[in-house]
Amino acid sequence: MSNINWFQLNNPREIASPGLLVFKDRIAHNINLMVAATGDAKKLRPHIKTHKMEEVIAMQVAAGITKFKCATIAEAELLATSDAQDILLAMQPIGPNISRFFNLKQAFPHKYFACLVDNEFSLNELSKEAKSRNTTLAIFIDLDVGMSRTGISPEDSFELIKEITKDEFVQLKGLHVYDGHIRISNIDERFTKCNEAFVAVDELLKRLDLEKIQAGEIVAGGSPTFYVHAKRPKVIASPGTTLLWDQGYGSKFPDMEFKHAAVLVTRLLSKPKPNQFCLDLGHKALASEMPFPRVKFLNTDDFEQISQSEEHFVVKVSNPEKYQIGDVFYAVPIHVCPTVAKYPKVTVVENGEIIDSWKVAARDHKITY
Numbered sequence: 001m002s003n004i005n006w007f008q009l010n011n012p013r014e015i016a017s018p019g020l021l022v023f024k025d026r027i028a029h030n031i032n033l034m035v036a037a038t039g040d041a042k043k044l045r046p047h048i049k050t051h052k053m054e055e056v057i058a059m060q061v062a063a064g065i066t067k068f069k070c071a072t073i074a075e076a077e078l079l080a081t082s083d084a085q086d087i088l089l090a091m092q093p094i095g096p097n098i099s100r101f102f103n104l105k106q107a108f109p110h111k112y113f114a115c116l117v118d119n120e121f122s123l124n125e126l127s128k129e130a131k132s133r134n135t136t137l138a139i140f141i142d143l144d145v146g147m148s149r150t151g152i153s154p155e156d157s158f159e160l161i162k163e164i165t166k167d168e169f170v171q172l173k174g175l176h177v178y179d180g181h182i183r184i185s186n187i188d189e190r191f192t193k194c195n196e197a198f199v200a201v202d203e204l205l206k207r208l209d210l211e212k213i214q215a216g217e218i219v220a221g222g223s224p225t226f227y228v229h230a231k232r233p234k235v236i237a238s239p240g241t242t243l244l245w246d247q248g249y250g251s252k253f254p255d256m257e258f259k260h261a262a263v264l265v266t267r268l269l270s271k272p273k274p275n276q277f278c279l280d281l282g283h284k285a286l287a288s289e290m291p292f293p294r295v296k297f298l299n300t301d302d303f304e305q306i307s308q309s310e311e312h313f314v315v316k317v318s319n320p321e322k323y324q325i326g327d328v329f330y331a332v333p334i335h336v337c338p339t340v341a342k343y344p345k346v347t348v349v350e351n352g353e354i355i356d357s358w359k360v361a362a363r364d365h366k367i368t369y
Contacts, residue, residue, distance in 0.1 A: 022346045
């Protein structure tokens with residue numbers, strides 16, 4: 001792993017471009033770092049949205065991780081068909097997804113399922129479905145501590161929690177605290193901001209304790225605040241991007257020692273102008289919601305990224321005489337999660353050799369249920 005050219009294939013002609021490589025030894029490093037940071041695999045509930053692969057789940061289970069988080073019912077199904085034991089759907093099921101989630105739960109009775117709730121209407125809908133099936137459903141309250149995307153404020157959540165305690169068809173499993181808005185590069189400032197956001201959660205826990213209500217499991221954070229929550233004695237950390245690590249987080253959080261484990265392969269497709277090249281790395285191969293640059297090239301620093309379309313990626317070039325049509329380039333995406341979802345399979349590399357391919361099994365919104 002110390003090889004400066006760790007990303008290069010010994011025979012790049014074996015892979016078509018654009019393509020996505022994953023490096024098993026680097027994924028293993030990242031998993032081990034996650035476990036070491038918490039001190040106990042039982043204090044982890046990693047998100048699978050980044051990779052969506054059965055083989056990566058298996059590597060985590062082998063490291064002692066049994067609890068997982070996911071964003072779609074397809075991802076929940078992938079976890080259910082793997083050795084994962086405890087599955088949290090970190091979304092609030094709505095519409096047909098309510099019955100889909102219960103169908104999945106019914107199909108895997110030996111697995112533990114839970115989902116998020118942040119309002120009374122959704123709670124009642126889930127309770128009615130559970131009642132109609134003569135079952136119970138585990139619920140995490142989704143708390144908003146500043147992200148303002150989903151969730152209910154800790155201050156306003158008490159009455160919702162009390163409703164759960166009165167309902168025989170739902171059970172309070174825990175609290176879900178996602179602070180994805182905290183992305184401060186400076187580690188001390190990040191710790192301070194994260195701790196400030198968590199004060200309201202601590203106050204809620206004190207109130208629940210006074211009312212003799214068991215809060216259950218506290219699942220907190222994503223990747224940027226992982227190191228903060230990893231140190232909390234009664235908190236389960238739930239990073240996701242840490243499994244593959246992208247350039248966006250890698251450049252912003254240099255204190256986090258995760259390794260890039262997913263690399264794009266692209267080729268020089270055309271030279272329309274002396275100092276302007278086109279690569280075969282379009283929207284269909286690389287997430288495009290970020291501003292430029294959208295990748296970090298690993299084997300050149302000559303390219304200025306200027307535009308992208310469905311099949312094409314245009315760059316300005318400092319030293320055009322160095323390159324020929326067909327030349328291979330390796331790049332780490334700025335945002336790896338939606339980039340992985342563009343590929344039905346990834347190519348697994350070890351010591352420069354292609355050793356396997358892994359299916360991105362939960363890239364679609366539906367597998368079976």
